[in-house]
Amino acid sequence: MDINDNIESPFILKVSFNKLLNQYEELIRADNDFIAANARRVLKIAEDNPILREGFSDVSLFQTYEKEIAGILQDSFSPILSKNEIKTASIPFHNVVFNASERFKSIIKTAGEDFKLEIKNIPEDQTYIIACTIILGFCYGYDLNFKRPFFYEIPDAKGVKRYYKILYNADFTEIVPSADAPKITDKDYEELLDNFENIELWKEKFPPHSYNFKGFVISNMFDVTDDQSISNIKSSLIGEAKRKDESFMKNFQNIFRSLLGLNDIQVGFSIYNKRDDTFERVYGAGMNSFLLNNLETTQCSDALCKWSYNRLLKEKKYFSVSDVNKMFEKSEGQAPHVKILMDQGIQSAIFAPIANDYQLLGVLELVSAKPKVLNSINANKLEDVMPFIVSAVERSKKDEENLIEAIIQKECTSIHSSVHWKFAEEARRYIKAEMNTGVTPTFKKIAFDNVYPLFGQIDVKGSSNARNSATQKDLALQLSLVEKILDQTIEDKSLPIYEQIKYQVLEFSSGLNENFKVDSEHDITTFLKEEVKPVLQLIKDTQPFIKEDIEDYFSKVDTDLEVIYFYRKHYDDTVKLINSNMSSIIDEKQIEAQKMYPHFFERFKTDGVEHNMYIGESITKQDSFNMIYLYNLRLWQLQVMCEMENEYYQNQNEYPIALDVASMILVFNQPLSIRFRMDEKRFDVDGTYNARYEVVKKRVDKAFIKGTEERITQKGKLTIVYSQKDDEEEYVRYIRFLQSKKVLNTDLEYLELEDLQAITGLKALRVSILYHENNDDKVFYTYDDLMETIKS
Structure with a gap:
């Protein structure tokens, strides 16, 4: 060869x-x-x-x-x-x-x-x-x-x-x-x-x-095994992405095996939570903690004995258990860390504090199934690698804090990606001004001029009546249970106070059925907490034969609210589920819409989901805006609203109770200015003239059709509110297109609205939505057809 x-x-x-x-x-x-x-x-x-x-x-x-x-x-x-x-x-x-x-x-x-x-x-x-x-x-x-x-x-x-x-x-x-x-x-x-x-x-x-x-x-x-192992540890700890990989811990353990010359050791980590004085599990592929074993978290004082607690948390020094069996016998099984090692079949271990100059961050755990192989002598080899582990944990904690802040910002005080550049630009100016002058500057107003607004909502229809009905049922059930207990009590021992409480129960029960008012819930709830509860506790102690019924009563009462929360919970859970599902749909669809042309988007959860969008050149920071992008976004909005309605009714059987929803879009044909309100951490329209738009948004879904007692929004229909003829002609074109796609029905209505406070001349287009049994279904139904199908 x-x-x-x-x-x-x-x-x-x-x-x-x-x-x-x-x-x-x-x-x-x-x-x-x-x-x-x-x-x-x-x-x-x-x-x-x-x-x-x-x-x-x-x-x-x-x-x-x-x-x-x-x-x-x-x-x-x-x-x-x-x-x-x-x-x-x-x-x-x-x-x-x-x-x-x-x-x-x-x-x-x-x-x-x-x-x-x-x-x-x-x-x-x-x-x-x-x-x-x-x-x-x-x-x-x-x-x-x-x-x-x-x-x-x-x-x-x-x-x-x-x-x-x-x-x-x-x-x-x-x-x-x-x-x-x-x-x-x-x-x-x-x-x-x-x-x-x-x-x-x-x-x-x-x-x-x-x-x-x-x-x-x-x-x-x-032979440079020690130096290379240390280098490999450094490389392994660089970058969050590596630590998410399933092979990370396996490779990390192999590196420690090379460093210590031991082939059967395992590596674990625990994170220290200073606020609660607890050890917590590190989340990641293959991550383990031998101090915690199967627990997610535990008090440090429960995981360590007094000496080891002081050694790790106060002195910030490592310690070893070279022979777990021997130590278990010596401590008579009273040392928590030794007992938990025994339970896992571990025979020797080293616990090293991951600590900087200020605090303990966590614990590095090296364990072996063999006695004496891990000890205080080879623990000294960790001296060369601990600084890199400390650095990695510090970075990881900082990354976690940044992630938490990012999630808080996303979920609580979101700054949308389309306008983030403006905030970043102002933040850079702020930092530069502070560094140059040494004086804390003022954060300037963040505003965008000449942007076109779009607003839409999918709302639970008759939400107030539905919640009132659920409240009446809960209170009626609770009052009936109290009445039953009192009947048994009075039959055995008639006291005037029992008679008085029963009289009040009957009065409230009658009022629930005949005249349920806004303050009725508060009055009855207060009565049940402050007057009925002490009486039932007394009856339970003095008349044991009723004890079982009273315990059954209290088992049905929510421990936090101290009232029966059954029908209202079904209602609240349904509204939460509607909000969550509808929000996820429009959020997912928004990703596609942003690719078409960047624009500001925000949504709010009420008794349903509302969304605001603003589009214009001042937001995109480019000379590329064209009115076509606005028209495209308006058509997209119509389609998504119809998809959200379909998604809701297709999966209505998954909700605790059956509620109806109604959809509405508000059209505003003039560009306006928006600015970020620092106190409220959200965008709002800027200027007195533009404020008319916000007033209409808040009131229009409760408006009536002119000359009638009929609300403009109806279940099974999409309502488009506008004021200008041009808007009507534009949206009729969109509606005709969606009718051809069997998304909307042919029963288009042209309506006028009753005047709102200081607002006149509003009109509406209203058309029925066609529903499909699933996304691939080509057969379409009206709302009434759908309800019949569901009932059958």
Whole structure:
């Protein structure tokens, strides 16, 4: 087999000892007779075997000339140091070793028959280019300083990975261009400087097999497992994305195994919560805590004994338990951390505080199923890695705080991405002004002029009546249970106070059915808490035969509200579910809409979901706004409202109670200005004229059709409120389009609204929505058809 087979390289490789032999020719003339005699011995081997000077590429000749090669390399591989030095003679860019020290042979033998020697950190596709950079230095004098540390990763007898750094001696190599090798010019060199990864360019300048390489390299290796393990720990801890990967903890444990030379240890973490003085689980793929075992969190005083608590939290020093069984017996099972280790089959452990100068951040846990393998002596090895773990945890906590703030901002005080640039711009100005003047500046008004508003809502129809009905049912149920208990009580022992309470119960029950007012709920709830509850507690203590009924009564009463919360809970849960589902739909659809053209968007949860949108050039910060984008967004809004209605009715059976919803869109055809109100942390219209828009938004869904007692919004219908003829014509076009798509029905109504306070001339288009059983269903139904289908 030829060493040049199956490898693409700019070299034609030949193993030759010519340059080494040349040095021995000089040593013949040495004054030292022993050195001169040894030189003659080496040269005699070469003279008898001229191929060793000429060079060869046939791998089988290594075996043929094994003794001769060893004789030539005897001085380089001293027998005295052979069991100590890790040294090889090899072919560059090959993992072919033809002479080695005894220690290297022992290391390879221990690694096992299946082990394949490979340099770990040299990418295959870069081997060709590295060879070219060597040529640039050898043949043309361009020093590119491309020296990088290379490593072998070799397992020891325990299976623990050990790292060996390779130092090359290339003094005995010769590189000569072949006759047809292109000559490298300064221009070529300058071009190559900026194109390291362009393999085709390098092959053009250095074609395959265009340079003759004669010689060999000597590699000296050093065990750098500790240094490399520390480096690997640093690399592993850089970047949040790595820690989310499932293989992170497995690799992290392997690194610690290499560092400590132990193959059966496991690594765990606990985070310290200073506010609550608790240890908490670290969330991430494969993360574990041996202090917590199966718990999510625990008090530090419950997880540690008094001494270990003081050691970790006060002194911020590590401690070890080298023999868990022995310590368990010594502590009589009273040390919590020892007991929890016993429960997990752990026999030795090290607990190291992850702490900075100010506070404990968490605990690093190293554990083993074998006794004595982890102890206070090898715990000292952690001194070199703890600073990197501390740094990573500090960064992680900071990232978590930033994430929490981001979530709070998103959920509570959201600044939409479309306008974020304006806030960032002002924040930069604020910081610059503060740094330049040393005085706290004023945060300027954030406003956007000439933007077009869009408003829509999908609202629970008759929400007040539905909630009142649920409240009446809950209160009526509770009063009836009280009446039943009082009847039994009075029959056994008639006291005037019981009669009076029963009279009040009957009065409230009658009032619920006949005249339920706004303050009725408060009055009855107060009566049940302050008057009925103490009486029932007395009856429970004095008349044991009624005890079971009274306990049943209190089991039905909500412990926080102290009233029965059954029907109202169904109502509240339904409204929450409607809000959540409808919000998620429009949020998801918004992602698509933003791609069409960026615009401001916000939504609010009430008894349903409202949304505001503003679109215009001042928001996008580009000279790209066109009215087409506004028209497109209006049509998108119509479609999404219909989709939300369909989604609701398709899944109505999943809601605790059946409620109806009604949808409305408000059209405002004039651009307006909006500004961010710092006190309310939200955008609002700016200026007195524009305030009319906000008034209409708040009142219009309660408006009546002119001359009637009928609300403008109705279940099963989409209502579009507007004031200008142009708006009517635009939306009729959209409606016709959606009718052709079987999204809307053909019963379009043109309506006028009763005048609102200080607002006149509003009109509305109202049209029935067509419903489908699912998103793929081509059959459509009116609202009445849908209700019939659901009932059947």
